[in-house]
Amino acid sequence: MKILESDLPLFPLNTVLFPQARLPLQIFEPRYREMIDRCLAEDLAFGVVLIKEGNEVGAPAIPHDIGTIARIIDVARLADGRMNINVAGITRFKLLERSTERAYLTGRIQLLPDEDVDLAKTERTARRTAQLFKEYVAALRSLAESENDEVKEELQLPKDPTVLSYSIAASLPISLSDKQTLLATPMTIQRLRREAAFLERELQLLRLVSEKSDQIRDQGSFSLN
Numbered sequence: 001m002k003i004l005e006s007d008l009p010l011f012p013l014n015t016v017l018f019p020q021a022r023l024p025l026q027i028f029e030p031r032y033r034e035m036i037d038r039c040l041a042e043d044l045a046f047g048v049v050l051i052k053e054g055n056e057v058g059a060p061a062i063p064h065d066i067g068t069i070a071r072i073i074d075v076a077r078l079a080d081g082r083m084n085i086n087v088a089g090i091t092r093f094k095l096l097e098r099s100t101e102r103a104y105l106t107g108r109i110q111l112l113p114d115e116d117v118d119l120a121k122t123e124r125t126a127r128r129t130a131q132l133f134k135e136y137v138a139a140l141r142s143l144a145e146s147e148n149d150e151v152k153e154e155l156q157l158p159k160d161p162t163v164l165s166y167s168i169a170a171s172l173p174i175s176l177s178d179k180q181t182l183l184a185t186p187m188t189i190q191r192l193r194r195e196a197a198f199l200e201r202e203l204q205l206l207r208l209v210s211e212k213s214d215q216i217r218d219q220g221s222f223s224l225n
Contacts, residue, residue, distance in 0.1 A: 132199035
């Protein structure tokens, strides 16, 4: 797979792709069919960038300047010319310059490889954030009353702090702007701390919701007796 730092094909979307994450895409616009055909023919990666101004369809959108390199992992071609593809996030990049010379947007980029994490300094934050995420998932399951033998299994999270930070970021039900902020956060420990702060707030809200549900259920039980 080749990454063209001077002429990277760009796919502006209303979504944020994180490294290590996967994303299904349906390709139907002629310009993006052309882009994906080129990527397949030349074994090229392309960049997924969140739209800052504009729309996915129509005139070229203005993207945020931090995105993720995407590698195509499988393709299904449909009879009408559309394609269903799955991509995997590889690494972050910074968009330095955009070009509209082709039918689709391209850009000159700078790759943003992840830093060598100091495990001793990051371990405590990573462990705390992972535990908060497990408590958050458990609280959601409890509220949904979906606890069965399958979901009671221990949630397995990545051990690597950077991969963990991306995995949690991709899973959090937060706004696109908040996800973009996490993607643009340069240091793993900073990303983990921001995720921990969000999870603490969400856990407080979920506890309040659970307490209120228990009160309503108890009042209903009392009125029936």
